[in-house]
Amino acid sequence: MATTVVFYSIAGQERAFAEGVADAVGAPLAELTDSFSSRPAGWKRRARRAVRQRVPGVCTMQDVVAGRGDVLILVFPYWGGSIHPAMTGFVRATTLSGVSVHLVVVRRRGGGDELLEQMEDDVIRQGGVVEGVGAVRTWLRSTQQLRALGSRLGEAVRQIPRRVGMSLQEWLRQAINDERSVRARYEHLAAFPGSRTVLRTLATAETKHLQLLQEVHHTYTGTVYEPKHGEPPAGVVPESPSLSREEYLQGLKDVVELETKGAVTYAEFALSFATQQDVVRLAERMTAVKQRQARLVRRLHRSESRSVPHSD
Ligand SMILES: Cc1cc2nc3c(=O)[nH]c(=O)nc-3n(C[C@H](O)[C@H](O)[C@H](O)COP(=O)(O)O)c2cc1C
Structure with a gap:
């Protein structure tokens, strides 16, 4: 029953949070990247358009193999809409039968409910079982604070007795x-x-x-x-x-x-x-x-x- 923390981060905020989680759980980290990751000129405009048009993105990542009974903790930013191109693309392309999934959306100030709802729906349609959902605010928070918050979530996840859920x-x-x-x-x-x-x-x-x-x-x-x-x-x-x-x-x-x-x-x-x-x-x-x-x-x-x- 392995646990993996999968994250997407442009400026490092989700990375800090995900590192805190991974340390506390003792789990490997897997980073998703896409064409926005290197911040090419005009990326924010294109990112907003992709979110508005609900286009799931193509992402690259290290191998993430999750099978029945495994746990995936997904950490991703809120980009002002119901999808996040890379993370939505990852979930929709991954078979999650019997995998327990935790979803954490990271945003500057607020919002993200519609993204969590859509992500939950996507995970369930892929056969996953959503075990936890949460949101983190980055406003006025240092990298260390985000890492500490991640660590708290990781501890909480570690306490959950492992069981194989039914899709x-x-x-x-x-x-x-x-x-x-x-x-x-x-x-x-x-x-x-x-x-x-x-x-x-x-x-x-x-x-x-x-x-x-x-x-x-x-x-x-x-x-x-x-x-x-x-x-x-x-x-x-x-x-x-x-x-x-x-x-x-x-x-x-x-x-x-x-x-x-x-x-x-x-x-x-x-x-x-x-x-x-x-x-x-x-x-x-x-x-x-x-x-x-x-x-x-x-x-x-x-x-x-x-x-x-x-x-x-
Ligand atoms: C295209 C885009 C749209 C965003 N929209 C929102 C928003 O509506 N509300 C919010 O609180 N943060 C918003 N953000 C801020 C991100 O959620 C925040 O930058 C991210 O969580 C920080 O992590 P990162 O830069 O390391 O990826 C947006 C960021 C981008 C790039």
Whole structure:
């Protein structure tokens, strides 16, 4: 689980901050440079235009290899808009599946929220997990002070227990698989002679939920997720197509447990990707749906357990 500090700096302010971070974490530093780095004539005008037109830049850098479980701390300046050409270009060109990312924007006086928001979105779309976001002001601060601030952030990052986070894309694929399993169970239970029609309705509702999840998956990956295994998902329903009364009642209990677990998972999902409005909306809706379905099936299980089994 390696940590790397990646920074971009023209006059050395981000460098000072990044050095403080890297020292405290004990991590290597990697510098991004681009056509503005040597400050050619008119670079500020061109830089402002690139930011205004949201053109991600082409940057050069030392090799940064980050894999699942690794940590990247990105330090970059605010140039008055929602992208920073070099850092945005770097993030959009890097696969970050399962990489924990900290974002630090450095600016003279204030601003930078839109840049952090966009950068967070970019990191998530690349499969990364944003672990921390911060902003540093350079106004009236010496290089030493910036280094000391960096050192404080580095210490804080060092205290965070390391864990391998799930990317948004992995969360969505997991949710799609889980909903497929739940739908298969509802379908199987609905086939029990004398079962309530509500089970068929719930199976149909699961198809709608799958569509909603696929829609968001498509937004973030450009593809519809095709689970590898055929339908129904392996190991979800018993081999025998017909259920005994005991199996039917146990099946209802199992679904209650799955739906309850699902509600908790969706609530965590909303918290993990709080900046993604579409994801939060979906996750909150699914949390409510799963809670409602768990209640419904629990009631059904209770009344079915009390009812006298009909004999052939
Ligand atoms: C094109 C450009 C636009 C900038 N716009 C802002 C701004 O809107 N607000 C701000 O506080 N600082 C702004 N800055 C200042 C930078 O954020 C600041 O110079 C940088 O963080 C200092 O680090 P560096 O010069 O070592 O890269 C701008 C700098 C440039 C070059």
